[in-house]
Amino acid sequence: MNEYDLCIIGAGASGLTAAIEASKRGLSTIIIEKNKKIGRKLYATGNGRCNIANAVLRADSFFFNSYVNELIDENTSDYLREYFLKLGVPFSEKDGLFYPSSFQASTVVWALRDAAVSTGVSFATNNMVSKIEKGSDGSHVVSFDDDGESIKARNLILAMGSPASKSAGGTDADDIYRLFKAFGISYNEFRPVLTPIPCSDIPEELNGVRAYARAEISYEGQDKERVISETGELQFLTGFLSGIMIFNLSYYVRNDMKINIDLIPDRTYEEIMDYIVAEYSVLNGRTDTAILNGFVNDKLAAFFAESMEYDSNDINERKNALGKVFKEIKNWTVTVRSSDDFSKAQSSAGGIDPELIDLKTMRLNAEPSVAVTGECVDITGKCGGYNLMWAFMSGITAGRNIDL
Numbered sequence: 035m036n037e038y039d040l041c042i043i044g045a046g047a048s049g050l051t052a053a054i055e056a057s058k059r060g061l062s063t064i065i066i067e068k069n070k071k072i073g074r075k076l077y078a079t080g081n082g083r084c085n086i087a088n089a090v091l092r093a094d095s096f097f098f099n100s101y102v103n104e105l106i107d108e109n110t111s112d113y114l115r116e117y118f119l120k121l122g123v124p125f126s127e128k129d130g131l132f133y134p135s136s137f138q139a140s141t142v143v144w145a146l147r148d149a150a151v152s153t154g155v156s157f158a159t160n161n162m163v164s165k166i167e168k169g170s171d172g173s174h175v176v177s178f179d180d181d182g183e184s185i186k187a188r189n190l191i192l193a194m195g196s197p198a199s200k201s202a203g204g205t206d207a208d209d210i211y212r213l214f215k216a217f218g219i220s221y222n223e224f225r226p227v228l229t230p231i232p233c234s235d236i237p238e239e240l241n242g243v244r245a246y247a248r249a250e251i252s253y254e255g256q257d258k259e260r261v262i263s264e265t266g267e268l269q270f271l272t273g274f275l276s277g278i279m280i281f282n283l284s285y286y287v288r289n290d291m292k293i294n295i296d297l298i299p300d301r302t303y304e305e306i307m308d309y310i311v312a313e314y315s316v317l318n319g320r321t322d323t324a325i326l327n328g329f330v331n332d333k334l335a336a337f338f339a340e341s342m343e344y345d346s347n348d349i350n351e352r353k354n355a356l357g358k359v360f361k362e363i364k365n366w367t368v369t370v371r372s373s374d375d376f377s378k379a380q381s382s383a384g385g386i387d388p389e390l391i392d393l394k395t396m397r398l399n400a401e402p403s404v405a406v407t408g409e410c411v412d413i414t415g416k417c418g419g420y421n422l423m424w425a426f427m428s429g430i431t432a433g434r435n436i437d438l
Contacts, residue, residue, distance in 0.1 A: 035175075035184055035185060035186055036064075036185045036186070037062075037173075037185070037186045037187070038061075038062045038063060038064045038156075038185060038186070038187045038188075039056075039061035039062045039063065039187065039188050039189060039436075040053075040056050040061045040062070040063045040064070040187055040188070040189045040190070040191065040436055041063075041064050041065075041066065041174065041176050041185060041187035041189070041190050041191075042056075042063065042064070042065045042066070042190075042191040042193055043065075043066050043163050043176075043190065043191070043192055043193060043194055043213065044065070044066075044067060044068075044192070044193035044194040044195055044205075044408075045065045045067035045069075045072035045073060045157065045159070045193075046073060046074075046075055046076060046193060046195050046203075046408060046409075046425065047073070047075075047076055047146075047408060047422055047425035047426055047429060048193045048407035048408030048409075048425040048426065048428050048429030048432070049065055049067075049191065049193035049407070049408070049429060050065070050072065050073060050146040050147070050150055050429065051146070051425075051426050051429035051430045051433060052191050052193060052405070052407060052429040052430070052432045052433035052436075053065050053150050053153075053155045053433065054146065054149045054150050054153055054155070054433065055429075055430050055432075055433025055434045056432075056433040056434075056436055057150065057153035057154050057155045057433075058153050058433075059433075059434070061189075061436065062154070062156075063154070063155045063156065064155070064156040064157070064158060064185060064187070065150070065155060065156070065157050065158070066158045066161050066163055066176065066178065067157065067158070067159045067160070067161065068160070068161065068162045068163075068205065068209075069159065069160065069203050070159055070160045071159070072143070072146075072147055072157065072159060073142075073143035073146060073147065074202060074203030075195060075199055075202050075203040075204065076139055076142060076143050076146075077139045077140060077143060077202070078139070078199060078202040078203075079139055079422060080131075080133065080139065080419070080422075082138065082139050083133050083134075083137045083138065083139060084133065084134060084138070084139035084141070084142045084422070085131040085132060085133050085418070085419040085422070086114055086115075086118065086125075086132055086133075086134075086142060086419060086422050086423070086426065087110065087111035087114045087115065087131070087132045087419050087422070087423050088111060088130055088131055088132075088418045088419040088420055088423065089111045089112075089127070089130040089131070089132070090130045090418075091106065091107065091108050091110070091111070094416070095415055095416055095418075095420050096413060096414065096415045096416070096420060096424075097227075097285050097383070097414050097415070097416070099388070099413050099414070101388035101389075101393055101413060102413050102415075102424060104393035104394060105393060105424070105427040105428060105431055106423055106424065106427055110423055110427060111132060111423070114132070114423065114426055114427075115132050117426075117430070118134075118142065118145065121145040121146070121148075121149050122145050122148075123141055123142060123145045131418065131419055132419070158178065158183075158185075161178040161179065161183075162178065162179035162209065163176055163177070163178060163179065163213065164177050164178060164179040165177040165216070166190070166213060166216045166217075167216075169186060172188075172403070173186050173187060173188045174186070174187050174188075174189075174190050174403070174404075176190070188403065188437070189403045189404070189405070189436045189437055190403065190404045190405070191396075191404075191405045191406070191407060191429075191432050191433075191436065192213060192214075192404065192405070192406045192407070192410050193406075193407045193408050193410060193429065194209070194210050194213065194410055195210075195408060195409045195410070196210070196224055196381065196382035196384070196385065196409035196410070197210075197224050197226075197376045197379075197382055198224075198226060198227075198228075198229075198376050198379040198380060198381050198382040198409070199376075199377075199379065199380060200376055200377060201377065204376065207223070207224050210224070210385075210410065211223075214386065217398070217400075217401055217404060218400075219386055219390065219398065219400075219406075220386075220387070220390070221384070221385055221386050221387070221412075222383075222384045222385060222386075222387060222412050223384050224376075224382040224383070224384035224385065225373075225374065225382065225383050225384055226284070226373065226374065226375060226376045226378075226379030226382060227281075227284050227285045227379060227380075227381050227382060227383045227414055228281040228282070228284060228285075228379060228380035228381040228414075228416075228417055228421075229281060229284050229373075229375075229376075229378050229379035229380065230271060230274040230275060230276040230280065230281075230284075230378050231274060231275045231276075231280055231283070231284050231287055231293070231370055231373065232273055232274055232370065232371045232372060232373060232375070233273065233274065233275055233293065233368040233369060233370055233371060234273075234368070234369050234371045235367075235368040235369060236270055236271070236272065236273055236274060236275065236368065237272075237337065238272045239333060239336075239337060240270040240272075240333055240334065240337060241270060241271055241272045242269075242270070242271070243269070243270045243331050243333050243334060244267055244268065244269050244270075244277070244331070245267070245268050245270075245297055245330060245331050245334060246265075246266070246267060246268070246299065246300075247265070247266075247267075247268040247279075247295055247296060247297050247299060248263055248264070248265040248295070248296040248299040249263065249264055249265075249268065249275070249279060249280065249283055249293055249294070249295050249296075250262060250263035250264075250293070250294050250296075251263075251283065251286055251287065251291055251292065251293055251294070252292075253286045262283065262286050264279035264280070264282050264283045265279060265299055266278055266279035267279065268280060268295070268297075273371075275293070275368070278417045278418075281380065281416075281417050282416045282417055284373070284379075285383060285414065285416075287370050287373055288370065288373065289370060289371065289372055289373055289374075290369060290370060290371075291369070291370045292367050292368070292369055292370075293367070293368050293369075293370060294365055294366070294367050295365075295366045295367075295368065296364050296365065296366075297329075297330050297334060297363045297364070297366065298329050298330065298360075298363060298364055301329075303360060303361060303364050306329065306360050306364075307357055307360065310325075310353065310356055310357075310360075311353070314349075314353065318349070318352075321339075322339040322342050322355075322356070322359075323335045323336050323339040325356065326338055326339055326359065326363070329360075329363070330363060334363075338359050338362060338363055339359070341359060341362070342355045342356070342358075342359050343355065380417070380421075381409065381414055381415075381421050382409055382414070383412065383414045384412055385406075385409060385410045385411050385412040385413075386398075386406050386410060386411050386412060387412055388411060388412060388413060391405075391406055391411065393431075394431070394435070395431065395432070395435035395436075396411075396428055396431050396432035396435065397432070397435065397436070402437070403437065405432040405435075405436055406432075407425070407428040407429050407431075407432050408424070408425040408428055408429065409421070409425070411424075411428065
């Protein structure tokens with residue numbers, strides 16, 4: 035049985051950086067990866083471009099998590115850019131996001147792989163960990179599923195990722211839970227986030243429509259209810275809402291929750307109706323769809339115009355009907371249906387509670403020979419590179435602080 039100072043389970047962003055940093059310190063290190071290729075999920079990040087960091091860091095860049103401040107601050111984006119420059123990856127900045135100058139995620143994956151190999155990291159790819167047992171000497175005996183092989187390691191890093199983006203290399207939740215349970219670690223169950231939201235009220239005729247909008251929900255969390263809202267480009271898909279603002283809102287949604295959508299967020303209802311009244315002599319000669327199309331996409335205008343009922347010979351009735359439909363456009367309510375599908379999710383909420391981890395080292399408080407990184411920790415950021423920042427920084431921290 036081969037023996038190592040460190041065994042890392044998972045060759046994603048956090049696992050690879052942890053391996054590089056540990057191996058640089060002289061620790062014999064092996065990574066066990068279930069996929070044939072290392073860094074598989076990294077290839078899909080940033081739409082295949084891999085935005086490794088965001089220069090803009092706000093208080094709400096991570097959901098409900100002051101814990102992340104232990105590792106990430108306003109200097110982290112510059113730190114990561116310098117870190118990867120030393121690995122041979124030059125960067126370009128676009129709207130505060132740092133991408134490899136090739137705008138290809140493969141550049142980052144290959145650089146991490148080459149750095150790991152050059153520092154002496156061993157790889158066991160296409161292998162699923164089936165069992166972890168504590169040896170009599172306090173080390174960990176790790177068994178592989180496929181060939182029955184086992185290795186012994188004094189330290190472990192759990193970097194298996196999450197169930198998100200299964201087609202791009204995500205790990206089944208049950209396989210992750212099984213390893214958590216091997217150490218008696220309590221955890222929060224995973225749920226999909228940064229994902230389109232399935233809704234029961236989105237008709238097929240709106241498929242592909244994009245609109246600037248504000249969406250909001252009433253969210254009950256941390257012992258109080260508050261309104262959560264996001265503003266930006268909203269995309270309609272058959273049966274789904276999508277777009278970055280919806281991805282960020284998806285963290286909070288639950289089945290049967292109501293989402294209120296304002297499709298004209300830059301004007302109040304009163305401003306719209308003042309315009310209708312002032313210009314009605316001109317608008318009167320136009321169709322309902324044409325009037326609505328002055329404010330919203332033509333397909334949205336046609337969709338909402340279908341609900342208008344009035345006596346075409348009565349001007350006041352038509353004005354009232356327009357008022358009613360603009361109220362609906364300003365406050366359109368849709369209902370969330372089952373939101374448990376990981377297939378479209380970019381990330382997951384859930385994993386090990388940060389309170390169970392020493393975030394200065396990423397080691398478990400109850401089992402210091404085991405560290406947990408990346409998506410295995412219940413820390414989730416919004417769209418824009420924040421989750422990769424967390425993955426890289428948690429991996430670097432774990433690799434530098436695991437015991438010799």
